[in-house]
Amino acid sequence: MIIDSIDNDQVTILLNDVLEAHGYDFLEYSHASIKRRIARLYTLDNFVSFAEFRYTIRTDKQYFKRFLEEITVNVTEMFRDPTFYKSLRNDVLPVLGTYPFIRIWVAGCSTGEEAYSLAIVLKELNLLHKSLIYATDINPSVLEKAKKGMFPLNYLKGYSENYVQSGGTNEFSAYYTANYSLAKFDESLNSKMIFSTHNLVSDHSFNEFQLILCRNVLIYFDKELQHKVFHLFDNSLEKLGYLALGSKESLDFWANAKNYKRVKTEKIWRKI
Amino acid sequence: MAENLTLGKCSALVIGGSAGSLDVLLEIFPALNRNITFPIIIVTHRKSGNDSLLSDLLQNRTGLKVREAEEKEQILPGYVYIVPADYHMLIEHNHTISLDYSEKVNYSRPSIDVTFQSAAEVFKNELVCILLSGSNADGVEGLKSVNKYGGSVVIQNPETAIMPYMPQQAVNSVKPHIILDSIKMAGFINKLIK
Secondary structure, X not given: OOHHHOOHHHHHHHHHHHHHHHOOOOOOEOHHHHHHHHHHHHHHOOOOOHHHHHHHHHHOHXXXXXXXXXXXXXOOOOOOOHHHHHXXXXXXXXXXXXXXXXXXXXXXXXXXXXXXXXXXXXXXXXXXXXXXXXXXXXXXXXXXXXXXXXXXXXXXXXXXXXXXXXXXXXXXXXXXXXXXXXXXXXXXXXXXXXXXXXXXXXXXXXXXXXXXXXXOOHHHEOHHHHHXXXXXXXXXXXXXXXXXXXXXXXXXXXXXXXXXXXXXXXXXXXXX | OOOOOOOOOOOEEEEEEOOOHHHHHHHHHHHOOXXXXXXXXXXXXXXXXXXXXXXXHHHOOOOOEEEEOOOOOEOOOOEEEEOOOOXXXXXXXXXXXXXXXXXXXXXXXXXXXXXXXXXXXXXHHHEEEEEOOOOOOOOHHHHHHHHHOOOEEEEEOHHHOOOOHHHHHHHHHOOOOEEEOHHHHHHHHHHOOO
């Protein structure tokens, strides 16, 4: 793939267009990553000139949907980083289980794999009935997929291994039914999920949670935007609530990090 | 193509490798000069979960500081950065690191192509990239970008590689500045110090 089909100035032009014409602000995303996503899409969709690419993104609503889906990264998996899920299962959720009601926000949920993984753990701890998972993403089309709870069957072997490594003791296949090339997850899992669009860049806090999961989203943001999002999470997290980030993300350099205490060695922090 | 060919200033060295490259790295590191004046970035294909193992192996063999690359971290001269398993690594124009969990490239994450291409654009003619042993063609496209931006392309002599496929693919389709026997790698890197 040729990454230099689009230059830096063109990236800035496009991102300004997207903000002006569609109201999505990507200007504070990490430049190298977003440039690579844009160049990839340009090559993938066989555009012949930057002018044509720019015009299509500005004016074609249908194509903009594709643009949004392709420049954001929607690679995810169930029980990604099994030790993280082990810590949720053993250290975090049992504490939240003492509350009468558990509100969880999965921010940047993409196609929903993390939300379903979480629901499985809650169910096994007998907490799902009193939990509500708000799963949000910037991108309406991935939320449509997430609602369905259907994932490609050929990934399930890997997910099942992750599940076992994370401390799951049930038969993983009990949670889904195979349907041609898809695995449809049990509806008891998504009956406790609310799906909604939410843009971490521009939307505000909408509730108070005891647990916020936002994994491998902030790596695409520049430092200033990361810190803004930490403030948003801080405003959306109850005292003694937990914030969980991706394996390479950290709260460490944020000004208010002193109000948070790390849970063991995983990327989980508790608001104190 | 003599290995004593003079290259210009080196502001960053990126080494990419796959199967069979660990042996070369373990051979290079004890011989590296401690006064290296540029950052060294290592991108290798491997299973996730054993990152610290590679860092530890290399750290035990050099006086340079070896660390796993952290996102948004500034890359500094004299440090060795290991690209973490399961993430692509890109370099921003302000020389900070961006990690990326997007689709695999050449069935690989991290992909050597991704880091080579990104570094090529940022360091231009002050970049040196070395491609080592491996059994797929990752790195080849990246080396083309390095050439395009005026950086220096170094390929391990496929005859000295445990898995010659990857360096051979590169030799076939990219114009290298130097093809080096693995035994001469460390000496070459030390000569990049200005």
